[in-house]
Amino acid sequence: MADQHFDVVIVGAGLSGIGAGYHLQTNCPDRTYAILEGREAIGGTWDLFRYPGIRSDSDMYTLGYAFKPWTQAKAIADGPSILNYVRETARENGIDRHIRFGHHVKSAAWSSADSAWTVEATHDGAPVRFTCNFLFLCGGYYNYENGYTPDFPGAASFKGALVHPQKWPADLDHAGKRVVVIGSGATAVTLVPEMARTAAHVTMLQRSPTYVVSRPAEDKMANDLRKWLPAKLAYAIVRWRNVVFGMYFYNATRKNPARAKERIVGMVRQALGPDYDVEKHFTPSYNPWDQRLCLVPDADLFEALKTGTASVTTDHIETFTETGIRLQSGEELPADIIVTATGLELKALNGLELSVDGQRVDPARAMSYKGMMYRDVPNLASSFGYTNASWTLKCDLTCEYVCRLLNHMKKTGTTQCTARNSDPTITEEPWLDFSSGYVQRAMEKFPKQGSRAPWKLHQNYALDLMNLKYAKVDDGVMVFTKPSRVAERKAA
Incomplete structure (x- = not known):
């Protein structure tokens, strides 16, 4: 089984994953990427749910992508219209050519020595394997297999x-x-x-x-x-x-x-x-x-x-x-x-089994950095939206930040970016402070947030805009490195 290598592997071809593909090829046009989608269609939630009247509970001027205007009359759109919007975005920008359908991602293992993730998936019942330098989880946090x-x-x-x-x-x-x-x-x-x-x-x-x-x-x-x-x-x-x-x-x-x-x-x-x-x-x-x-x-x-x-x-x-x-x-x-x-069932980290240098990553013990990356987990980000605003607002900012990280590593000749917490006064708090049943049932299994920035999860677009689009990526918490084996291999 030969490994297929990409600079970036995106998990999920829904609203978030298609947006990630656009931002990557726009802001990092020299990077290769693939989108691994477990189902046989683009759209994620908007393709999965087929109940009568399905629609957004956010307006499409904020649920839509920043780069693609919503031009239909209805701001509160029905599910089929949103699905068409996502698929149209993928088709217009050639993102659909990067999607591998029917690829169920099961696990990912990081090697610091190689600065690479090995991603294990199944396709048509057979195992397939990819390697990548950066892993971007865009499958949201719903369990697509079952509701509650x-x-x-x-x-x-x-x-x-x-x-x-x-x-x-x-x-x-x-x-x-x-x-x-x-x-x-x-x-x-x-x-x-x-x-x-x-x-x-x-x-x-x-x-x-x-x-x-x-x-x-x-x-x-x-x-x-x-x-x-x-x-x-x-x-x-x-x-x-x-x-x-x-x-x-x-x-x-x-x-x-x-x-x-x-x-x-x-x-x-x-x-x-x-x-x-x-x-x-x-x-x-x-x-x-x-x-x-x-x-x-x-x-x-x-x-x-x-x-x-x-x-x-x-x-x-x-x-x-x-x-x-x-x-x-x-x-x-x-x-x-x-x-x-x-209600719904929630899954942490898209339900993947993650490990870093042979050590299993326990989502419940992880701490979220800027609401998208995780303490001591290199070169991995998750795309999540807001609970008090449209999902895509945060996802667009997350995608831009990931591109900034990738470009910073290229500019500085580094291959790894890892959030490290050296402040013992930062305490852990629940990832989401919501009393909804579906949140309360799952929070003990989810990563935590910290009591202060940059570990604090802001539910505020203006703050995130400043922190993700304009603030320095090399902030003293995000550590950039290049292991010796990678340096030696490139020199040779």
Whole structure:
């Protein structure tokens, strides 16, 4: 089995991986790269999830790439439109020619003596191996194999269809059916109004409420600007407007959570009217941004509730029955279809087994540097987005920083960049400070962040812009070296 060598190996051909390919060939045009994708298609999340109404809960002026304007009318876009946008980006820039589909990456081993990673994968059931000087993990943190479904009592007795949104059956027909959607997060608030268009009735069953905000699906200012300005300029203006407003909204919410809660709940009350029990169904016990807020475009969820095609029940499940769900209150919800929109499973480091010079890297003991690299792990970065803003904002900055590292090593004749912590006063903190169930279930297995920069994970685009795009890469924490064996081999 001959090794195939590339300067950079990217894992994942979704939104992040395609962006990484663009930045590499733009900013480091002399580097070779390959994208290893476990599935047979470009798109990642946007190709995997096929449930009715799938869409973004971020606007496309910030979820879109900085280098490719979003020109469609809808700012809150549907999944197929986003998938087409990602694939179009790959095709227009020749990134698709670098993708190796059906390559499931299993492990990667770093050799300091060789300044190289050996990446083990499988393709068509057979092992394949690559070597690279830099490994870029762009597969996000979701487990693509399975979503999270609790062990519901009596689930096996239910005679109808029981489905998880992550594995939506292509032939599932919900027209005229009674549907119960278990959950109150982004997936649930997307599914309910969409399925209610043709279902007999859809019930959103939640244990507790979530903050839900509405905004127009179309951005009038953006659509107007495109009539008068070049697409790139109009896109940049709206992108920055949305970035600034998002940071302002988040900071104001965290500074005065009681006021923010009152305002958000008040908008729901205004949308649903005085007779609706907003206190029970849409007033969470936690503060805004302790969990991610749910976005509904054009108030579609509220419209479905007002027309009676959908309803919300806040209660706990006692057991599934043959014909539906019995609640602890004694109420029974009849159902032909039950959708378990109960969350996702998270994977640290794309689920890879990593080792450095023969020593296994334990993700739970790693510390994140600038939210993308890891203490004592050379030449490896992960691309993650924000929890309080669009995913791609951080990914674009991460890609630019990785390119800066690669170019700095070329300029200085070094081959390794490793984040080292020599400050004993820096303490460990959870990687994400979110109370959401899917986060809490996984955090003990994830890397930590530090109590101070550059180990602190900022959820702030302006700070990251300064730290990743403009600050020195040779900051005294990122250590650049060239092992003697590499130097001797190159000299020979």
